[in-house]
Amino acid sequence: MSTPTITLTxxxxxxxxxxKQTTRYGSLTMTAGLIFSLFGPxxxxxxxxxxxxxxxxxxxxxxxxxxxxxxxxxxxxTYFPILGSAAMYQxxxxxxxxxxxxxxxIVAQSSIGAKPGSKRGDLAAVMAIxxxxxxxxxxxxxxxxxxxxxxxxxVPAEVIDVARLYILPSLMGAVLVQSIVAMKSLRPTIIAIxxxxxxxxxxxxxxxxxAMFATALVVIASILVSWVLRDRKALVTNTEx
Numbered sequence: 001m002s003t004p005t006i007t008l009t010x011x012x013x014x015x016x017x018x019x020k021q022t023t024r025y026g027s028l029t030m031t032a033g034l035i036f037s038l039f040g041p042x043x044x045x046x047x048x049x050x051x052x053x054x055x056x057x058x059x060x061x062x063x064x065x066x067x068x069x070x071x072x073x074x075x076x077x078t079y080f081p082i083l084g085s086a087a088m089y090q091x092x093x094x095x096x097x098x099x100x101x102x103x104x105x106i107v108a109q110s111s112i113g114a115k116p117g118s119k120r121g122d123l124a125a126v127m128a129i130x131x132x133x134x135x136x137x138x139x140x141x142x143x144x145x146x147x148x149x150x151x152x153x154x155v156p157a158e159v160i161d162v163a164r165l166y167i168l169p170s171l172m173g174a175v176l177v178q179s180i181v182a183m184k185s186l187r188p189t190i191i192a193i194x195x196x197x198x199x200x201x202x203x204x205x206x207x208x209x210x211a212m213f214a215t216a217l218v219v220i221a222s223i224l225v226s227w228v229l230r231d232r233k234a235l236v237t238n239t240e241x
Contacts, residue, residue: 026089084122104132
């Protein structure tokens with residue numbers, strides 16, 4: 001029996017080459033960023049008079065890991081289905097993923113009708129992040145570097161307090177709605193919302209100690225429950241097609 005031959009179109013070949021190159025250079029860039037970010041701490045440990053002992057470094061690392069370690073797993077698992085591999089390198093190098101880069105990617109995908117996780121959606125995420133980073137750097141240069149002190153002095157303190165209180169929740173709410181519209185997956189959406197509500201109004205009041213891991217638990221539980229309660233009929237139909 002002969003082995004079937006898979007013929008790649010020029011678009012598939014170009015996309016495969018794009019993913020291979022972005023993985024290669026993305027890994028190199030992330031490694032370089034890690035090394036440069038460690039130059040300051042290394043200098044302080046070995047070439048300053050701060051007398052930092054190795055035990056102090058491990059205690060500090062464990063303190064940070066206990067607080068943010070869960071995000072090292074949750075964030076890549078959460079963002080990858082929407083951003084794709086190439087945009088993931090960009091996002092984790094730039095930062096401000098949830099409140100800037102992810103909304104930009106979701107809006108771009110929705111604007112052109114690209115499904116998150118598809119090749120078209122991955123390319124849209126890459127271009128959206130490039131645009132978001134450009135706008136961010138330009139606005140920082142103008143409104144912070146040039147006009148920052150003057151603008152802050154002109155804004156009333158009451159307005160700043162209101163902005164701090166409501167801007168982030170409103171932004172995250174808009175991203176949530178945009179994600180629901182873009183994904184068009186009603187069952188996993190309902191499952192995730194129900195589990196999040198249960199975590200906030202049932203689990204956390206009863207067990208406040210799990211607050212640090214609440215996000216991770218909801219994400220993992222949403223994935224597992226969505227998989228268990230998946231629409232098997234639709235999967236069978238797609239397989240037959």
